Amino acid sequence: MADIRLAGGAVARQLEIDRLSKRFGEITALEDITFQVSAGEIFGLVGSNGAGKTTAMRIVLGVIAADAGEVRWEGTPVRLDTRRRIGYMPEERGLYPRMRVAEQLEYLACLHGMTASAAHASVDAWTERLGVADRRDDDVIKLSLGNQQRVQLAAALVHDPEILVLDEPFSGLDPVAVDVMSAVLRDKAGTGVPVVFSSHQLDLVERLCDRVGIVRHGRMITAGTVDDLRAGGREELIVHAPQAAPGWADRLPGVTVHDHSDGRTRLTLGEDADDQLILRAALATGPVHEFARRRPSLTELFRHIVGPREEIS
Incomplete structure (x- = not known):
C-alpha cells in the first residue's frame, strides 16, 4: 500500500494496518486484514467472538508478532519508540490489583517517558476527569469494576499518547460512565489523535465512530462510514x-x-x-x-x- 502524502510530500498522520496475517497452529486468526485510521478519526472495530479484533490490536502494540503484513504510523513501520507513544487499553485488564491508583498511574506514565512532576500532574488531571479522584489512594482491588475500568482508561491516557488503541473500553460501564468515556474519546480525537476501539455495543459504535470495520473469521468484510454502510443495506x-x-x-x-x-x-x-x-x-x-x-x-x-x-x- 502506498503512503498517503500531503502537499509538499509530507506523509499523513495515519495509522495503517496493512495486510496483517496471523496463525496459531491450525487456526487462522487474521488473514490479510487491512484498514487505516487517520489523525482525529474514531474507528470502530466490530466482529463476533474469535473474529480477530484483539489479535489485530495486540499486533499493533507488539504484544504478538504478525506472520505477514505491517503496521505503520506516519508512513514508518511501528517500532518500540512508536509504541511508547500509544495509549493501549487491553480487554483483559492489566492493572496491579494491590497497588494504589495514583502510584500506579504515575509509574506507568514514567515508563512512557514522562518526568515525575509531569506524571503527577497528569494523574491528577485524568483521575479528576474520569471521576476517580477520590479513589487515588485506594488499591485498585478495592474499586468497583466500573471504577477499575475508569482507572484502566486513565492508564491509557496518562502519558498523553499520539494514538489510542482500546479493546472493549465500554465493557461493564454504567450509562454515566459510558457518556464520560465517549466524551473523552471525542475530545482526544479532536486534538488529532487517531482512536481505534472494539466494542460489542453496536448502538454506541454507530453514534460515536467516524468509520467502522466489520471483521469476520479474521477478514475485514467491509469498512466505511456508518452512513455508507447503512446505505449499502x-x-x-x-x-x-x-x-x-x-x-x-x-x-x-x-x-x-x-x-x-x-x-x-x-x-x-x-x-x-x-x-x-x-x-x-x-x-x-x-x-x-x-x-x-x-x-x-x-x-x-x-x-x-x-x-x-x-x-x-
Missing part, C-alpha cells in the same frame, strides 16, 4: 397498523414481508412495488400510525453480514 418500509392481521401485505406485488408483530410490519420493496398501494391496503385494515422508509441500523447490518448464529463480541 436494503431499504425497508415500516408500517404500523395496529388492527392489521398477519398476512395483510403478503399478496401485494413486489412486497416481501419480513416480520409482523403487534401491528408493526417490516417490508422490503421490489422494483414493481407501489408504496401508495401498500398504504391503501394498510388503511383498509384501520388507522395507520407509522408509514416510513428506513435503512438498517448497524446492529441489523452486522447480523445480516455475519449471520444470526454468530455472537457479537
Whole structure:
C-alpha cells in the first residue's frame, strides 16, 4: 500500500494496518486484514467472538508478532519508540490489583517517558476527569469494576499518547460512565489523535465512530462510514397498523414481508412495488400510525453480514 502524502510530500498522520496475517497452529486468526485510521478519526472495530479484533490490536502494540503484513504510523513501520507513544487499553485488564491508583498511574506514565512532576500532574488531571479522584489512594482491588475500568482508561491516557488503541473500553460501564468515556474519546480525537476501539455495543459504535470495520473469521468484510454502510443495506418500509392481521401485505406485488408483530410490519420493496398501494391496503385494515422508509441500523447490518448464529463480541 502506498503512503498517503500531503502537499509538499509530507506523509499523513495515519495509522495503517496493512495486510496483517496471523496463525496459531491450525487456526487462522487474521488473514490479510487491512484498514487505516487517520489523525482525529474514531474507528470502530466490530466482529463476533474469535473474529480477530484483539489479535489485530495486540499486533499493533507488539504484544504478538504478525506472520505477514505491517503496521505503520506516519508512513514508518511501528517500532518500540512508536509504541511508547500509544495509549493501549487491553480487554483483559492489566492493572496491579494491590497497588494504589495514583502510584500506579504515575509509574506507568514514567515508563512512557514522562518526568515525575509531569506524571503527577497528569494523574491528577485524568483521575479528576474520569471521576476517580477520590479513589487515588485506594488499591485498585478495592474499586468497583466500573471504577477499575475508569482507572484502566486513565492508564491509557496518562502519558498523553499520539494514538489510542482500546479493546472493549465500554465493557461493564454504567450509562454515566459510558457518556464520560465517549466524551473523552471525542475530545482526544479532536486534538488529532487517531482512536481505534472494539466494542460489542453496536448502538454506541454507530453514534460515536467516524468509520467502522466489520471483521469476520479474521477478514475485514467491509469498512466505511456508518452512513455508507447503512446505505449499502436494503431499504425497508415500516408500517404500523395496529388492527392489521398477519398476512395483510403478503399478496401485494413486489412486497416481501419480513416480520409482523403487534401491528408493526417490516417490508422490503421490489422494483414493481407501489408504496401508495401498500398504504391503501394498510388503511383498509384501520388507522395507520407509522408509514416510513428506513435503512438498517448497524446492529441489523452486522447480523445480516455475519449471520444470526454468530455472537457479537
